[in-house]
Amino acid sequence: MSELSNQYPTGALQALDASHHLHPFTDHGSLRQEGSRVIVKGEGVWLTDSDGNRIMDGMAGLWNVQIGHGRAEIADAVATQMRQLSYYNTFFKTTHPPVIELSEMIARLAPEPYNQVFYVSSGSEANDTVLRLVRYYWDLKGKPDKKTIITRWNAYHGSTVAGTSLGGMKAMHAQGDLPIPGIHHIDQPYWFGEGGDLSPDDFGLWAARKLEEAIDRIGEERIAAFMAEPIQGAGGVIIPPDTYWPEVKRILADQDILLVADEVISGFGRLGEWFGSTVYGIEPDLIAVAKGMTSGYLPMGGVLVHDGIAQTLEHEGGEFFHGTTYAGHPACAAAAIANLTIMQDEGVVGHVRDVAAPKMAAVFAGLADHPLVGEARTKGLLGALELVPGKPDRTRFANEGDVGTICRDICFQNGLVMRAVRDSMILSPPLVITPDELDWMGTTVRKVLDETGAELKRRGLW
Ligand SMILES: *Cc1c(COP(=O)(O)O)cnc(C)c1O
Numbered sequence: 001m002s003e004l005s006n007q008y009p010t011g012a013l014q015a016l017d018a019s020h021h022l023h024p025f026t027d028h029g030s031l032r033q034e035g036s037r038v039i040v041k042g043e044g045v046w047l048t049d050s051d052g053n054r055i056m057d058g059m060a061g062l063w064n065v066q067i068g069h070g071r072a073e074i075a076d077a078v079a080t081q082m083r084q085l086s087y088y089n090t091f092f093k094t095t096h097p098p099v100i101e102l103s104e105m106i107a108r109l110a111p112e113p114y115n116q117v118f119y120v121s122s123g124s125e126a127n128d129t130v131l132r133l134v135r136y137y138w139d140l141k142g143k144p145d146k147k148t149i150i151t152r153w154n155a156y157h158g159s160t161v162a163g164t165s166l167g168g169m170k171a172m173h174a175q176g177d178l179p180i181p182g183i184h185h186i187d188q189p190y191w192f193g194e195g196g197d198l199s200p201d202d203f204g205l206w207a208a209r210k211l212e213e214a215i216d217r218i219g220e221e222r223i224a225a226f227m228a229e230p231i232q233g234a235g236g237v238i239i240p241p242d243t244y245w246p247e248v249k250r251i252l253a254d255q256d257i258l259l260v261a262d263e264v265i266s267g268f269g270r271l272g273e274w275f276g277s278t279v280y281g282i283e284p285d286l287i288a289v290a291k292g293m294t295s296g297y298l299p300m301g302g303v304l305v306h307d308g309i310a311q312t313l314e315h316e317g318g319e320f321f322h323g324t325t326y327a328g329h330p331a332c333a334a335a336a337i338a339n340l341t342i343m344q345d346e347g348v349v350g351h352v353r354d355v356a357a358p359k360m361a362a363v364f365a366g367l368a369d370h371p372l373v374g375e376a377r378t379k380g381l382l383g384a385l386e387l388v389p390g391k392p393d394r395t396r397f398a399n400e401g402d403v404g405t406i407c408r409d410i411c412f413q414n415g416l417v418m419r420a421v422r423d424s425m426i427l428s429p430p431l432v433i434t435p436d437e438l439d440w441m442g443t444t445v446r447k448v449l450d451e452t453g454a455e456l457k458r459r460g461l462w
Contacts, residue, residue, distance in 0.1 A: 010050040013038045024159070037412070042069025045430045045437055047417070058417045058441060060430040063233055063265045064291035067342050068430040074297045074338045081334035090119070090328040098333035105340055106304065109274045113307040114287065119300065119328040123264035123290035124158025126301040127227075130286055131162045132322050134225040134258050137309055140316045143221070146256075150214050150226045152188045156234035157227065157262055157288075166227060168235075184218060186210040188232065189240035192375050192386050192394060204241030212251045225258035225285075230276035233265040233428070236421035237384035239377050245280040258285040258309075264301070268292035269343060269431050271380030272353030279380070285309060292431075295339045300332040343431075352381055352431050359435045360427075363442035370449045372462075381433070385425040385445070387452075389462055397423055397461065406459075407452040414451075416444045 014035035038050035045068055047055045081098055088096055107115045120126050138146035153168035164172045165179030173179055189207035191200045232238035252259055261284035266276025273279050290301030357380050364376040364383050374388030387403050397403045404420030411418040419426040456462035
């Protein structure tokens with residue numbers, strides 16, 4: 001453990017942090033005023049901050065700590081690997097045992113017919129790889145005009161230039177003059193926010209048919225791929241209506257367009273199966289993964305490549321001029337192997353499917369009657385609470401985002417990390433969370449909602 005965390009009081013750590021650390025996705029003015037939160041320890045679903053407070057990690061870090069914090073097996077596996085071979089690259093026809101073993105493991109866990117993995121170090125890089133790979137694929141197929149990638153507004157595909165461009169976050173696009181050309185965004189299947197008078201099922205069809213309209217307008221001969229998260233995560237746990245994915249599949253069935261599933265969140269168990277694609281019957285051509293692959297113990301991501309595309313690369317391509325220094329890093333591969341081994345040996349995915357996800361659904365159902373909650377939705381171990389001023393209509397609070405921020409801060413004070421996306425409160429706990437811990441979470445969230453309501457009244461916002 002770092003000596004700083006043992007020896008310095010919180011205020012000194014915050015001052016040092018403020019002096020030298022530019023944080024990602026942070027308003028630095030307000031961070032400097034409020035001071036950053038210093039986390040010093042993690043164990044299971046619990047974190048400890050520098051003042052000794054225990055906090056439940058209701059977001060599993062950033063949706064990625066599947067097996068919980070602090071598992072010594074991972075530390076041991078990484079240490080052993082580092083002593084054996086701390087680094088060698090996988091460029092130019094070299095490889096090493098950990099990346100070989102991991103690839104075989106992932107091919108076994110992935111649905112058919114995915115037998116090839118291209119490694120990177122993050123979800124953003126996975127999607128950068130997807131962008132280059134699908135365009136290169138169509139070049140190899142003799143269709144160089146097929147270059148446009150269709151994605152959705154309010155999707156999150158990472159923060160690099162390609163990731164931001166593929167994503168549909170307008171505030172991100174506005175910084176850096178994005179998106180790059182060749183990305184076309186369509187409506188998202190967000191019924192609670194945008195469904196109007198349509199039923200969820202009708203709205204799901206409507207949103208899927210935006211893909212059909214885009215194909216008609218742009219022309220199939222110019223479209224390389226449609227890319228989507230099975231469930232939008234950072235956009236606010238947007239669980240599509242049941243009609244959405246079947247209709248997307250119907251639309252793409254007779255089109256020569258690749259389907260890319262961004263499974264950076266839904267991959268590795270979060271929805272109660274190893275991959276979200278099988279939960280929704282999506283059958284994509286490429287699957288982007290990262291986050292849960294190592295449970296966050298070390299950075300790693302990848303693109304799972306369908307046999308058809310892999311064969312095209314092998315038989316029709318020459319060298320694919322793409323790759324990063326740390327692709328397939330041996331220590332990261334060792335962490336991933338240890339993580340996936342724990343997940344298999346301890347039946348973590350079955351625990352999500354049979355125990356944790358039904359329990360979380362029940363906990364959320366119990367919160368739906370709270371006067372601030374317009375909708376409480378879950379799928380697997382993803383959940384969202386839509387905060388609204390009144391029911392049953394779906395009107396929003398004025399100044400969207402303020403109420404979510406107030407609620408999130410109250411949540412922290414009550415020892416629970418919950419994320420605010422606009423005025424939706426998001427939970428995505430470690431997959432190993434127990435029913436008792438989920439009960440604690442539910443009780444705490446109800447208390448937080450009550451306190452949020454009182455605070456809103458005090459400020460005249462409700
Ligand atoms: C987090 C995320 C990414 C980006 O992953 P990084 O590792 O942060 O680059 C991409 N897609 C989805 C769906 C994500 O949730």
